[in-house]
Amino acid sequence: MYQTTYHRASSVDEAAALFAKGSEAKYLSGGQTLLPVMKQRLASPSDVIDLAKIKELIGVDASGDTLTIKAATPHYDVATSDAAMKAIPAVAYLASLIGDPAVRYRGTIGGSLANNDPAADYPAAVLALGATIKTNKRSIAADDYFKGLFATALEDGEIITAVSFPVPAKAGYAKFPHPASRFALTGVFVAQTKSGDVRVAVTGASQSGVMRVGAIEAALKANWAASSIDGVTIPASGLLSDLHGSSDYRANLIKVMAQRAVAAAG
Amino acid sequence: MGVEGIGASVVRKEDKRFITGKGRYVDDVKLPGMTYAHFIRSPHAxxxxxxxDASAALKLPGVVAVxxxxxxxxxxxxxxxxGWAITSKDGSPMKMGAWPAMAPETVRFVGQAVAVVIAESKNLARDAAEAVVVDYEELPAVANVTDAIKAGAPQLHPEAPGNQIYDWVIGDENAVNDAFSKAANVVKLDLTNNRxxxxxxxPRSAVADYNEAEEHFTLYTTSQNPHxxxxxxxxxxxxxxEHKLRVIAPDVGGGFGSKIYIYPEEMVALWASKKTGRPVKWTGDRTEAFLTDAHGRDHVTHAEMAFDANNKITGLKVKTYANFGAYMSLFSSAVPTxxxxTLLSGQxxxxxxxxxxxAVYTNTTPVDAYRGAGRPEASYLVERMMETAxxxxxxxxxxxRKTNFITQFPHQTPVIMAYDTGDFNASLDAAMKAIDYAGFAGRKAQAKAQGKLRGIGVSCYIEACGIAPSKAVGSLGAGVGLWESAxxxxxxxxxxxxxxxxxSHGQGHETAFAQLISxxxxxxxxxxxxxxxxxxxVQFGMGTYGSRSAAVGLTAILKAMEKVESKAKKIAAHxxxxSEADIVIENGEFKVTGTDKSIALPMVALAAYTAHNLPDGMEPGLKESAFYDPSNFTFPAGAYICELEVDPATGKTSFVNFVAADDFGRLINPMIVEGQVHGGLAxxxxxxxxxxxxYDANGQPITASFMDYTMPRADDLPSFKLSHTTTLCPGNPLGIKGCGEAGAIGASAAVINAITDAIGKNNLEMPATPDRVWRTIHAA
Known part of the structure; x- marks a missing residue:
């Protein structure tokens, strides 16, 4: 690791001010990606500003038709949150599948979404549920947030403060983990909104990061049943292909995981 | 058996320090004035x-030398x-390319060191390494044996034309051809044994300390065999x-063979310590471990087995290409030979x-013995063949299998080994009972009703352990004897x-060996x-590998112990x-049998050292040594059966049951043995x-971290059911065969046999990843 200066911010405003002062500052929110990258000397931030101890950024709250997860809430807290399990159990379940226990105790939803790893779990839930990403500057709709591999709509220095999920009528997540990394080799989140709309988002499979799958959405909108996906064909083009999963295998997994997510959603 | 004697599952003495973080490993060694080494490694295959050009690096703070x-x-x-000379079938010696500790002219695998930075801290050494400019001229590379043996393939070493190290044969080719010409059935199989x-x-680590005044080196290193x-x-x-070099292997956190060898990094640390006049520490990181620790396996094999009309095996012929990587590691030549x-006869x-x-050179990390070393490759071949047949x-x-089991012992195979004892039917019967083999068909039908493909796979392995009788291995080309001392x-x-x-680098010797004394x-x-x-x-000794420490090392301790007992009995009798003949040892007391007269061990010891009243002519002291050279290999064997289900939609395998019935001879500490089996099975x-x-086609490793290389984790593994069917080894007085490698040798065939049974297709390579299994299921 290269030399860096660590700051523990106590408020969002302080963190933003520290970021503005640093020449090549980075926010740290759990560090499950940033720290390994720094250890391998692939990143050399001048300043690391830790958001994970900012009290106003931690907590899970369900009120009315919205589940709000504050940005620095660790995955373990979400996975075990009564509010999350009651409002959108599929989100709590998804959090319980991220990485391993050590990752879940440190990693946060804000960190995951700001990094936007193409195989991370949370982007699938955020996109499928049509969540809103709240920052210290604005609110960003999920459909406008994800911009490809490791790219987001966040501006330089912008801090995610919370994610608001509209509570759906039904939702389910099914993940086929990458055998080595335990990221999603393919993960599918399916949601039926209270107004009857269907959104399906896939992580881990696409060369362009998390994506919606119109063909499955249409099939499920016509008939919300796993069997209605039987006839859907997922093209392998544009999908990732590597040692652990060829593109046609991932195309198969999109279908199979979507069916299992529907079954889990009930 | 005493409460802590042979056969007792005593809790391991060494674990307190290991599980409380009090172990002392090489990287814990800190010497005054110590510097840190960071290697500059080739990014090219x-x-x-x-x-x-190190000029910029040498100007950086804290840099001692490049x-x-x-x-x-x-x-x-x-x-x-x-260290093992192999002769090709044409009588020529093996063709070995030069391997300097750092490459002066040519690099032949990604990760090979070309230079080293010595600096005041690890970080400063890394900083300086980034400032060293190495000018490479890339050459074409080859990463697998199939390509490396082709005409026109990139050539690695001038000493080895065609990248061929040796072409070695064993067995009677005419007899085999005769068997095949008369065979009622012939079964053929192509296999890859994955690297x-x-x-x-x-990870590996070394601390080298040169004392100029004494012209003496001390090396702390992660070694399985410091002598x-x-x-x-x-x-x-x-x-x-030798007398100016002390090698210390303190607590070592696992080896699996990879820490048998003397690597370039230890050599460079010693040399650099003398050159700089400072102690030098090097500790590898995980990526360096992937790039430079000797790999294991990597065979491509075609095999054929002949059967008579009664399904008795009449012949086996095997042709194997072994990928040695870019250089010949210390015992690499012996592994695929x-x-x-010599284990191709199986049971x-x-x-x-x-x-x-x-044996073939390629532009990859050198390959050498890894847990099982040759025997897993043999067992996998024979047991895949039996299932296919x-x-x-x-x-x-x-x-x-039962039709063809060896049942009479000793048994001379056609490939050198003389099996001393065993009961292969007993272990297979025990495994079949434990897994309810008879009830499998019903369970398979039930699983099918739930959309799952269920399979069962048997693997009956045998291995040669207790390595090894020195005279025998010497006649086969070994450069060392393989006895042990105590x-x-x-x-x-x-x-x-x-x-x-x-x-001991995890085996529990500090407990198991003490149990013999107890x-x-x-x-x-x-x-x-x-x-x-x-x-x-410690006196010269050969170290730990090849499941030898109980069968050979502990027997040496027993021999020394017997001498101590003999002398102590003489002192007690005196x-x-x-009469010496009337002395018996019970609970730490030397007793005159049939009387109430006794003397405790401490008093015998004290008498030996005060020497006030010893038998006439007896030397003072109570200390004896022994060297033990085994008369034969030992032959642990057993039967593993795996039952699993495959999800046809994803190709994912889920274990239902995994049973192991092993014959390790006498067990010293059954709990430790169980741990060894669990680890081996994993x-x-x-x-x-x-x-x-x-590796990709250009020799770039694509699995150099745990993000890509899948290490088994607890949730990948079933809960194992273990049992033992014991025949005592006649070759050593304790009847021990060894248990360290069995799991790694026997398990893989059981798993692949079960998956191929489940999916109804026989051609499936390891590792059977979900993608690969799914593809095989759905292949036309």
Whole structure:
């Protein structure tokens, strides 16, 4: 690791001010990606500003038709949150599948979404549920947030403060983990909104990061049943292909995981 | 058996320090004035080193030196050696390319060191390494044997035309051809045995300290055999004469074979310490472990088996290409020959066997012995073959094995080994009962109703352990003898120290070896210390590998122990004014049998050291040593059966049950044995389902971290059901066969046999990843 200066911010405003002062500052929110990258000397931030101890950024709250997860809430807290399990159990379940226990105790939803790893779990839930990403500057709709591999709509220095999920009528997540990394080799989140709309988002499979799958959405909108996906064909083009999963295998997994997510959603 | 004697599952003495973070590993060593080494490694699989410019690095803060391959060659540090000479079928010696500790001219695998930075801290060394400019001229590279043997393939070493190291044969080819010409059925099989990265928990590390005034080196290193390291460093690498070189292998966090060898990094650390006049520490990171720890396996094999009309095997012929990587590692040559082809008879009475093994250079990390070393490759071949044959001959796989089991002992195979004892039917019966083999068809039908493909797979392995009778291995080309040494010291107040040439890097010797002393003398194991791993403390010994430490190392301790007992009995008899023949040892007391007269061990020891009243002519003291050279290999064997389900939609395998019935001879500590089996099974299952060290066509490793290389984790593994069917080994007085490698040797065939049974297709390579299984299920 290269030399860096660590700051523990106590408020969002302080963190933003520290970021503005640093020449090549980075926010740290759990560090499950940033720290390994720094250890391998692939990143050399001048300043690391830790958001994970900012009290106003931690907590899970369900009120009315919205589940709000504050940005620095660790995955373990979400996975075990009564509010999350009651409002959108599929989100709590998804959090319980991220990485391993050590990752879940440190990693946060804000960190995951700001990094936007193409195989991370949370982007699938955020996109499928049509969540809103709240920052210290604005609110960003999920459909406008994800911009490809490791790219987001966040501006330089912008801090995610919370994610608001509209509570759906039904939702389910099914993940086929990458055998080595335990990221999603393919993960599918399916949601039926209270107004009857269907959104399906896939992580881990696409060369362009998390994506919606119109063909499955249409099939499920016509008939919300796993069997209605039987006839859907997922093209392998544009999908990732590597040692652990060829593109046609991932195309198969999109279908199979979507069916299992529907079954889990009930 | 005493409460802490042989056969007792005593809790391991060493675990308190390990699980409370109090172990002392090489990287914990801190010496005054110590510097840190960071290696500059080739990013290319094959390249000429045109120049190394360290001028900018040398100006950076804290940089002590930047040293390169030309300098180490100029200083006459020897090239790395291979310690087992193999002769090709045409009578020519193996063709070995030169391997200097750092590459002066040519790099031949990604990760090979070309230079080293010595600096005041680890970070400063890394900073400086980034400022060193190496000018490479890339050369074409080749990463697999199939391409490496083709005409026009990139050539690695001028010494080895066609990249061929040797073309070695064993067995009677005419007899095999005769068997095939008369065969009622012939079964053919093509197999790949996937390359593995060993990945012990502790990465390799070395601390070298040169004392100029004494012209003496001390090396702390992660070694399974510190004496062998000293021998090789002294006799072949010209570091220092043996008495001027102390090698210490303190607590070592796992080895699995990968820490047998003396690597370039230890050589460079020693040389650099002398050159800089400062102690030098190097500790590898995980990526360096993937790039430079000797890999395991990597065979491509075609095999054919002949059967008569009664389904008796009449012949086996095998042709194997073994990928050696870019250089010949220390014992690499022996692995696919004498540790592999000599086990091709498996548990079966096969009258004729012929095997040809072609060793090939490629631009990859060197390959050497890894847990099992040749025997997993042999067992995988034989057991995949038996399963394939059963399917082709349409007979039950267990029944086909029973038809062909060796039942009379001793049994001379056509490939050198003489099996001393065993009961293969007993272990297979025990495994079949444990898994309810008879009820499998019903369970398969039930699973099918739920959309799952259920399979069962048998693997009956045998291995040659207790390595090894020195005369025998010497006649086969080994450069060393493979006996073991021991010294048993009874201290003046009756505590006992045992100095062993074996080395524990996770095996539990400090407990298991003490149990023998407890058994013989009736003292608690808390009064016994096992001393190992330091060439200044312990007499020359051969170290730990090949499941040899109990069968060979502990037998050496027993021999020394018997001498101690004999002398102690003489002293006790003298003190008690009794006949030596009437003295018996019970619960730490020397008793005159049939009387109430006795003397406790501490009093015997004290008498030995005060020497006030010893039998006439007896030397003072109570300390004896022994060297033990086994008369034969030992032959652990057993039957593993795996039952699993495959999800046809994803190709994912889920274990239902995994049973192991092993015959290890006498068990010293059944709990430790169980742990060894669990670990071995995890590695065997890891090979079958998860692990694969992969290179692209240009020799770039694509699995150099745990993000890509799948190490087995607890949730990948079933809960194992273990049992033992024991026949005592006649070759050593304790009847021990060894247990360290069995799981890794036997498990992978059981898993693949079960998956291929489940999916109804026989062609499936390891690792059977979900993608690969799914593809196989849905292939036309």
């Amino acid at each position: 094959h390249a000429k080193v045109k120049g190394i 040293l390169n391959g030309k300098q180490i060659v100029d200083d006459k540090v020897g090239n790395l050696i291979c 593995l990265a060993p990945n012990p928990m502790e 062998v390291a000293r021998l090789v460093l002294s006799a072949f690498y010209n570091i220092a004469p 004498y540790l592999y082809a 079966y009475d096969i009258p004729a066997i012929h095997a040809e093994v072609i 059963a399917r082709q001959l349409n007979v039950d796989p267990a029944a086909l 010294e048993v010291r009874v201290n003046p107040v009756g505590t006992i120290e045992v100095l062993t040439g074996s080395h 058994e013989r003398l009736g003292v608690p194991i808390s009064q016994v210390s096992i001393v190992h791993g330091d060439t200044d403390k 003190q008690l004014e009794a 590695q065997g299952i890891g090979q079958a389902l998860l692990e694969h060290a992969v």
